Amino acid sequence: MELTREEERMLSGDMGEGVQKAMEILVSIGDIYGAERLIPVRSVQISGVSYKTIGDAGLEFLKDFASLNARAGVLATLNPAGIDLELENSDVPEGFLRKQREILKAYEAMGAVPSCTCTPYLAGNKPGFGEHVAWAESSAVAYANSVIGARTNRESAITALASAIAGRTPLYGLHLDENRLPTLRVSVSTELASVKDFSALGYYVGKHFDGIPIFEGIKPGVEGLKTLGAALATGKITMFHIAGVTPNETGDTGGLEEIDFGEDEKREVMEELNTCEDPDVICIGCPHCTIDEMRQVIAANPDREVWVYTARQNKHRIAERIKNPNIRIISDTCMVVQPLEEMGITSIGTNSAKCAFYTRNLSGLDVRFDTMRKLLKSD
Secondary structure (H helix, E strand, O other), rough: OEOOOOHHHHHOOOHHHHHHHHHHHHHHHHHHHOOOOEEEOOOOEEEOHHHHHHHHHHHHHHHHHOOOOOOOOEEEEOOOOOOOOOOOOOOOHHHHHHHHHHHHHHHHHOOOOOOOOOOHHHHHOOOOOEEEEOOOOOOHHHHHHHHHOOOOOEHHHHHHHHHHHHEEEEEEEOOOOOOOOOEEEEOOOOOOOOHHHHHHHHHHHHHHHHOOEEEEOOOOOOHHHHHHHHHHOOOOOOOOOOOOOOOOOOOOOOOEEEEEHHHHHHHHHHHHHHHOOOOEEEEEEEEEEEHHHHHHHHHHHOOOOOEEEEEEHHHHHHHHHHOOOOOEEEEEEEOOOOOHOOOOOOOEEOOOHHHHHHHHHHHEEEEEOHHHHHHHOOO
16 A cells, blocks of 8 residues: 555654554555555544443453544544433443443543434534545445445444544545446335335345445435435445435446335335334434424324434434423434343334344344334324
8 A cells, every 4th residue: 555654654653652553454454455545534433332332342442542642633423322421321220331431431532522423414524525534334324425425435433433543544445436336226116105114125225235226216305315324234235326316426327237126125124124013112213313303203292102312412402392201302322222121121113224123133122113103103
């Protein structure tokens, strides 16, 4: 890999052990993927924030890195933690709380912003079209590449942290024009009437196919776009195109493999993801809710317990308007990385295929996957 003079100094340790360690990680990744050089990044989104997902080994890694006086050189925001930082969290085990706070302390010591949201593009970390970033949250990676037109690979927690400290990432994968073109055409022959339906579409395509799909005949709004990308990313897909909607070049799409998503495919997803009828709690916000989604929950006046997950600034904007005691607004975390199984929860309802997939596989919970409207009313 060709390094600049400054990068050679960073790698040799002239700028400190923390920067040296970050560069060693990035150069190794670049060598693996055949990158010719490193490129500057505008921002970083770091995953691996919840104690539930990184455990003691991850905590010790972060402490060791922080002890090297490593500091982020670019804007670095954090993924959801395992707790709401503004609540007492009395239903969370004390040991979990203590170690979660240690994780956040280590990240903050390295200059990361404790935004703790999976939608950084709605919370102050929104790159411009064509800008290079290094993001690790899978749903945000799909949104950045596809909807914003920024450029990022699906980073790991470690490589994202290294990019934050070095301010660089290897030039390979989705940073290159030739790797961003569609490889699969998806026709939709069934009605997509809700966020749940867009989520089912993404889950089906992500499960059965690789590459970069181009969808035809759909026009989702912001909520549909973020949930489509999140569901696609439960597989290996980190970018998509929508004809007439997304901003990226598609090139000549003639000759692409074609698939159809119809009623049978939608039914397949529903049958796979549904394992219960009457969940303990309804969880809305995977990815984190927009203000409009929160307003929909409030307007529905639910008659059962609903946990709404969102970015902290959204919670502050709308929490005081809520009069219904069944609605609980939660920030800084999400149902996937919370220790729900240690909080007495055995089943949830959700309109997110990503949530349904991961809560079953990470937490062993039963799931009802349905529209928000149907979930919010017990009848």
